[in-house]
Amino acid sequence: MGAADAKEGHRPYNLVAELTYRCPLRCIYCSNPLNHREVPDALDGGAWTRAFREAASLGVVHVGLTGGEPTLHPDLPDIVSGAAEAGHYVHLVTAGTTLDGPRLAALHERGLRSVQLSIQDASEAEADEVAGTRSHTKKLAFARQVTDLGLPLTLNAVLHRGNLARVPEIIALARRLGARHLELANAQYHGWALRNRASLLPSAAQLEEAASAVEHARGEADGPEILFVLPDYFSDRPKPCMGGWGRRILVMTPEGRVLPCHDAGEIAGLEFWRYPERSLEACWESSPGILAFRGEDWMQAPCRTCPERERDFGGCRCQAFRLTGDAAAADPACSLAPGHAIVRDARREATVEAPVPVYRGDARSLNR
Amino acid sequence: MTVATPAEFEARLRAIGDARYHHRHPFNVRMHEGTLRPEEIRTWVANRYYYQTRIPIKDGLILAKAQDPAFRRDWIGRIHDHDGAREGEGGLELWLALADAVGLDRERVASQCDVLPGVRRACDAYVDFVASHDLLESVASSLTELFAGDIMLTRIAAFEAHYPWVAIEGLRYFQSRTRQAPADAAFGLAYVTREARTREDQDRCAGALERKCEILWSLLDAVDSAHARPRLAADAIPRLDDAEPMVVLSERAVKLGGSGREILTLCDGTRSAVEIVAELSERHPGESHLVEDVHGFIDEMAGLSVLILEH
Incomplete structure (x- = not known):
């Protein structure tokens, strides 16, 4: 890592390692690709370890092990060791239903430094309904195992119209569990979530109430640090998605494909290269898909001349593709975008009654 | 209501x-x-x-x-x-x-x-x-x-x-x-x-x-925090020799600018902020912003979970 690399404007600080798309949960807002079942877990522990070493020389300092459910990868212990030995901060993102205390302790021994646990709601019935499986109670037990080991715990809850009213209870739960961070992430309408958008999209009033609950909780001492981001359907400007395309974050899929975000593989017509068919450096620096939207040359009006392009990098390419069919279009979340009417109309959906959501994986109804 | x-x-x-x-x-x-x-x-x-x-x-x-x-x-x-x-x-x-x-x-x-x-x-x-x-x-x-x-x-x-x-x-x-x-x-x-x-x-x-x-x-x-003895959080990874000196944590990397790198090396759990100011004053006589820099840095880093303050 030389000073010149940083100056050039892109350095992958984070490697998001999607070890497998397999997952015991079937969340109605799952952001994995719709064809996740067809994607093989192509990289074993040795391949991941080599990738982590190459990543270190690209400038990566932090590896997030995620999925799907990363603990279902059979080589997870070696993968943790490999990332730690390459000098990375090793962070595990899990649903917490598959790992017992001894296995977690063994990962800690191998260099795991922190854990992010997803929860679906503040209490069991509602949480299990969203997850499509019984999981909430297991998750709480898992959270205690994390903090007992002294590992920093981040709790992540995806927010939507069905649970926004319980933000205060979710915050109270995070406090009880001793979480260092709480991410209150409003559902992003990709993958499965886009199919269920009408069941998920909240009203502006719901969001306002949740935002004020967050503000209230932030003033209390000794609580978790709370990250709360408005869904971009309700902001006037798009999010600086991933800190810019191919700029700060490198995502590797279970089959070794190198992406600028976990969703970019869904954009039709983009060619992303695979590790280890090519070196990680080649995949990151030169694959046609990454180059397509790195920097500003691809921008159309109004982004091309917008003074805010250095802040939001033109927003989310995947969202532009999903909603307009053109990945180079201005993100429709932006009120200046030609396609903004699509987002305005979706907001209006949120005022009518929600349809029954469709669960990821299959069409079975819940066994409750 | x-x-x-x-x-x-x-x-x-x-x-x-x-x-x-x-x-x-x-x-x-x-x-x-x-x-x-x-x-x-x-x-x-x-x-x-x-x-x-x-x-x-x-x-x-x-x-x-x-x-x-x-x-x-x-x-x-x-x-x-x-x-x-x-x-x-x-x-x-x-x-x-x-x-x-x-x-x-x-x-x-x-x-x-x-x-x-x-x-x-x-x-x-x-x-x-x-x-x-x-x-x-x-x-x-x-x-x-x-x-x-x-x-x-x-x-x-x-x-x-x-x-x-x-x-x-x-x-x-x-x-x-x-x-x-x-x-x-x-x-x-x-x-x-x-x-x-x-x-x-x-x-x-x-x-x-x-x-x-x-x-x-x-x-x-x-x-x-003035008398607490700051030390690096157990999970934090300092990368002081990186082209961009930083500390890596679970949810963020914190870049260290200016005097931050030097102050951080003294945050080893044995010195209080007040003692760190004293030590740096000896190293850099005549530096007028030390009190502000050291206390400001330690408070900010404690707020970001980079440093733990022990009494």
Whole structure:
């Protein structure tokens, strides 16, 4: 890592390692690709370890092990060791239903430094309904195992119209569990979530109430640090998605494909290269898909001349593709975008009654 | 939501104090348990003096907002309480007597030259809040006085029991406040419960009181961290030789600019912030921003979970 690399404007600080798309949960807002079942877990522990070493020389300092459910990868212990030995901060993102205390302790021994646990709601019935499986109670037990080991715990809850009213209870739960961070992430309408958008999209009033609950909780001492981001359907400007395309974050899929975000593989017509068919450096620096939207040359009006392009990098390419069919279009979340009417109309959906959501994986109804 | 009755509204305000007033702050808890070291008591006295000096200024701003002569007649008493009727009297003078009693040089305390950056920010934030809000919210922000009487009694007992090296004459400020605070609070509470006529007004008052609690809390955070011995969080990975020096954590990497890298190498759990300032002053004689830099850096890094502060 030389000073010149940083100056050039892109350095992958984070490697998001999607070890497998397999997952015991079937969340109605799952952001994995719709064809996740067809994607093989192509990289074993040795391949991941080599990738982590190459990543270190690209400038990566932090590896997030995620999925799907990363603990279902059979080589997870070696993968943790490999990332730690390459000098990375090793962070595990899990649903917490598959790992017992001894296995977690063994990962800690191998260099795991922190854990992010997803929860679906503040209490069991509602949480299990969203997850499509019984999981909430297991998750709480898992959270205690994390903090007992002294590992920093981040709790992540995806927010939507069905649970926004319980933000205060979710915050109270995070406090009880001793979480260092709480991410209150409003559902992003990709993958499965886009199919269920009408069941998920909240009203502006719901969001306002949740935002004020967050503000209230932030003033209390000794609580978790709370990250709360408005869904971009309700902001006037798009999010600086991933800190810019191919700029700060490198995502590797279970089959070794190198992406600028976990969703970019869904954009039709983009060619992303695979590790280890090519070196990680080649995949990151030169694959046609990454180059397509790195920097500003691809921008159309109004982004091309917008003074805010250095802040939001033109927003989310995947969202532009999903909603307009053109990945180079201005993100429709932006009120200046030609396609903004699509987002305005979706907001209006949120005022009518929600349809029954469709669960990821299959069409079975819940066994409750 | 509908407007709360005065009794409900008062209960709401008192609940804010129960949850957020600085009687719960770890520094006050340790003070009242009797476990503070003399240098910690002295740092608190020297720094809290800056807060005392802001009070009459804040009260002057409130006076300037009031239209009602009866209100002003009462409120101006607070300025007299702090400044005294003549030289050598009043709350500020009593605080300097406390400075004498804990072994500080009163001239130095009065010069405010040892005020920590975080304390200055917190106190200035209080004056700014009152300057930029209306009379109702300004009065509501003063309602931490509702809880001040009790904390003064606790404090007097704690000093008598645990800090016998502090001469008893030093405690007169606390004693004076056990009488003044309840009377001031009753006036402020009556005003706020009478004048907050809508739910929105009541919400604004509650918000103002919460903000004030935060300010008092952050004042003590700064005092507390001055003598704590910072060390790197167990999970943090420092990358000081990276082209961009940084510390990596679970949810962020914190880049270190300027003097941060050098300060961080001294945060090894054996030195307090005050000792780090002393060590760096020897290395860099004549560097004028060290106090600001070191305390500011340590407070910020503790807030980001990069550093853990141990006592």
